[in-house]
Amino acid sequence: MMAPAARYGASEAEGLRRIRLAGRRRLTRILHDEAGPSLCSAGLATELLRGTIPALSPEQEQLFTRLQGALDSAMETVRRLSQEASPDLAARRGLAGALETLARAFHARLEIKAEPPGLSPVAAAALCECLRDALLAAAEAGGAAEVTLSAGELRIRAAGLDDAHVLAALEATLREAEPGLVIQAGPEGAIIRFPAGGNR
Numbered sequence: 001m002m003a004p005a006a007r008y009g010a011s012e013a014e015g016l017r018r019i020r021l022a023g024r025r026r027l028t029r030i031l032h033d034e035a036g037p038s039l040c041s042a043g044l045a046t047e048l049l050r051g052t053i054p055a056l057s058p059e060q061e062q063l064f065t066r067l068q069g070a071l072d073s074a075m076e077t078v079r080r081l082s083q084e085a086s087p088d089l090a091a092r093r094g095l096a097g098a099l100e101t102l103a104r105a106f107h108a109r110l111e112i113k114a115e116p117p118g119l120s121p122v123a124a125a126a127l128c129e130c131l132r133d134a135l136l137a138a139a140e141a142g143g144a145a146e147v148t149l150s151a152g153e154l155r156i157r158a159a160g161l162d163d164a165h166v167l168a169a170l171e172a173t174l175r176e177a178e179p180g181l182v183i184q185a186g187p188e189g190a191i192i193r194f195p196a197g198g199n200r
Helices: 010-051 058-085 089-105 121-141 164-177
Strands: 109-112 145-149 153-158 182-186 189-193
Touching (some): 010 058, 058 089, 089 109, 089 145, 121 145, 121 153, 121 164, 164 189
16 A cells, blocks of 8 residues: 555645646647647648649649648647547547546556446546646656546556655645545555445
8 A cells, every 4th residue: 555645745746746747738739729720720831732733743732732741640640639638538529538538648558448437537637637737757767657537446456656855746636636546566566446336
């Protein structure tokens, strides 16, 4: 069982968690309100420019095709990052959809055996936030991650989760959201257990 977060500075972990959440909101807003529209505008300008040239040479055609492909790729990246960073990902996509988005973003293996019954929206959001942070820690540690969701727990197998500060931050996130959510740490990763029967 993980040692109490207070031993590692629970108030500091909570403060950092709040800062990260504010950062995610800011990133989502920038991607949605600035980067996305700018890329759409660039794509439209590219098509308009293409239409002003009566007969494209093969080289020009190739350059326009490459430019449009680069813009499409950048737009897809913005869309993915906007979803991944969203603080309300679980509310918008459901718990399973949110976990799939995060797993895909971090190239983690995901298995969904069952969804926990009666899990509140607040608890689902906290699980997504914890998983996002855990996958970030795993990416920093340079290891692969495996995530398994069942009716009673969310199991995260990854390197980097044995760090006391990381665990304290994860525990602070869960404690504020739902007191019934419990995190345990082991040599292979972390397990978040749900209360029997869920919560509302």
